[in-house]
Amino acid sequence: MTSSDETAFRPALVDELRDRVGRVVTSDRRGTGRRIGIVGAQFNGGITERLLEGALAGLEEYGVSRRDITVLWVPGAFEVPLAAQALVEADVDGVITLGAVIRGDTGHYEVVANECARGVQQVQLESGVPVIFGVLTVNTVDQALERSLPDETNKGRESALTVLDMISVLDEVAP
Numbered sequence: 001m002t003s004s005d006e007t008a009f010r011p012a013l014v015d016e017l018r019d020r021v022g023r024v025v026t027s028d029r030r031g032t033g034r035r036i037g038i039v040g041a042q043f044n045g046g047i048t049e050r051l052l053e054g055a056l057a058g059l060e061e062y063g064v065s066r067r068d069i070t071v072l073w074v075p076g077a078f079e080v081p082l083a084a085q086a087l088v089e090a091d092v093d094g095v096i097t098l099g100a101v102i103r104g105d106t107g108h109y110e111v112v113a114n115e116c117a118r119g120v121q122q123v124q125l126e127s128g129v130p131v132i133f134g135v136l137t138v139n140t141v142d143q144a145l146e147r148s149l150p151d152e153t154n155k156g157r158e159s160a161l162t163v164l165d166m167i168s169v170l171d172e173v174a175p
Helices: 012-018 045-061 077-089 108-127 141-146 155-173
Strands: 036-041 069-074 094-102 131-138
Touching (some): 036 077, 045 069, 045 094, 045 131, 045 141, 045 155, 069 077, 077 094, 077 108, 077 131, 094 141, 094 155, 131 141
Parallel strands (some): 036 094
């Protein structure tokens, strides 16, 4: 997903690079045999549910078995990184984090959104396991609803495809 045609990745670039570099690594997006953890925030849970539906549809589309998916529910976005770490320690191949932080009248939004993102990034960098940030950080409920529509623009679905891509490319470059 991209904001405009001018910023979109050109798939033909991969073939063009093969003539110019020694190795080009791309994703096969294979889901078969992949163990995926999903952390869902209960706060703003109606949005999280819509994101989860998108994520599950994306994982199913690419062959992830339902028995290889673990969903862990936590109270809110602030608790997401710790749950992601627990899933990594439970030996999943990748984690998708889902939730919605919606701006309010206080500074609470910045603290929760920033610490959730920082924590998710910390878990993936320290573990080497892809942990995808699918937590919406939006100004309004309408923006959250728009990003969780039941179609290909659903950010949960996008997060599912991203985790499969990251698992695939990291597998290719792993020693």
